[in-house]
Amino acid sequence: MGGARATVPGLRLLALDFDGVISDSAPEAFVVAMRTWCALHPASRLCQPAEPLLDEARVPSSADVAGCSLYAPFLEMMPLGNRAEDYAVELHALEAGAVIPGQTAYDAFKADIDAGSLRAFHKRFYRVRAALSERDAAAWQRLMGAYPGVPELLRRRSGECVLAIATSKDRRSVRKLLAAYGIDDLFPETSVLDKEAGVSKRAHLERLGSAHGVVPAQMTFVDDKVNHLDDVAALGVVCALAGWGYNGPREAALARQRGHAVLTLAKVERQLFGG
Ligand SMILES: [Mg+2]
Structure with a gap:
């Protein structure tokens, strides 16, 4: 995957939480x-x-x-x-x-x-x-639809970086839902880390980095929970809050205060990939 090209300089791996980022569960x-x-x-x-x-x-x-x-x-x-x-x-x-x-x-x-x-x-x-x-x-x-536009955005940008999932959901449910959203093929087995890989998102990101040979500064992590972002940011990974997920103005303010980006559904593509 070393040849992945990113629109935003440096982005080589985009890791996404599942519930509250891709799936409205x-x-x-x-x-x-x-x-x-x-x-x-x-x-x-x-x-x-x-x-x-x-x-x-x-x-x-x-x-x-x-x-x-x-x-x-x-x-x-x-x-x-x-x-x-x-x-x-x-x-x-x-x-x-x-x-x-x-x-x-x-x-x-x-x-x-x-x-x-x-x-x-x-x-x-x-x-x-x-x-x-x-x-x-x-x-x-x-009962667990995809957030509008998210599957399409991932499909459009899939050639530009490695796409990965870091979730505490079980792999089987994640796979079924990805298939229902039509994007199962975008995530190879080594790119989906589920609850078997532990509850710590930091451990998930460390494993993804070594599996794909990507250093933290070249990874972006998107989650809808500020505490998960705090945990992962300590590695040097770029972190962003999915503002459409299970959070509100209180969490968005906290995320900004901690130095994380706050993404919106309307602007997420430009926020992550530029252009
Ligand atoms: Mg979540």
Whole structure:
């Protein structure tokens, strides 16, 4: 891959997080989280507004998700968590009507929740997800659409640098979704690092660099979480926040403060490749 040519001088490898950068998986995560929550807490006041999403005989549509009053507050809190158990934390906060203005308040709220109940949620979440995906694979995939224009942009620029994915999702789901978006061929096996490669994005980027013989300064990493960018920036990799992902003005300001670029869907191609 040594002959890759970049429009922006120096860019030889573009590593992308998957959820919140290429794939808008929030509707699916919300459905799985609500089903898990209501299975564990059937008397919760959250189960009534989520009712249209809970029928296990069908896979809800994105419109069903958008119509649920809990979805907007759920999305708003998403930047504060990292793992499936964090959806339980969010739902505990919604149930309690707790005000969570930022990370410190979130971490304090989470510390007060019984760790065993979070583990139980986490475990059940993956069982519920498997059942949902098996019910109707095509409908399940439709809950995780690509962000508009992103697959086309990657296709157009695929000859200019190595494209790679650094994700905590599992490889199998990533591959299926890339195929559904029509861009599976752009990512060879050595360019997709999933949760098997560890949870640290820094470790992912180090491995990508050595696998492709690219030094950190020639790599750009795009993620929708500021803490992941901070982690990777320490290597000397150029880091950028996907402003269309699971973040808001609070995170965009923080990213700028830390010296990361903030990308927008309308300008991302020029921001990454110039011209
Ligand atoms: Mg993400």
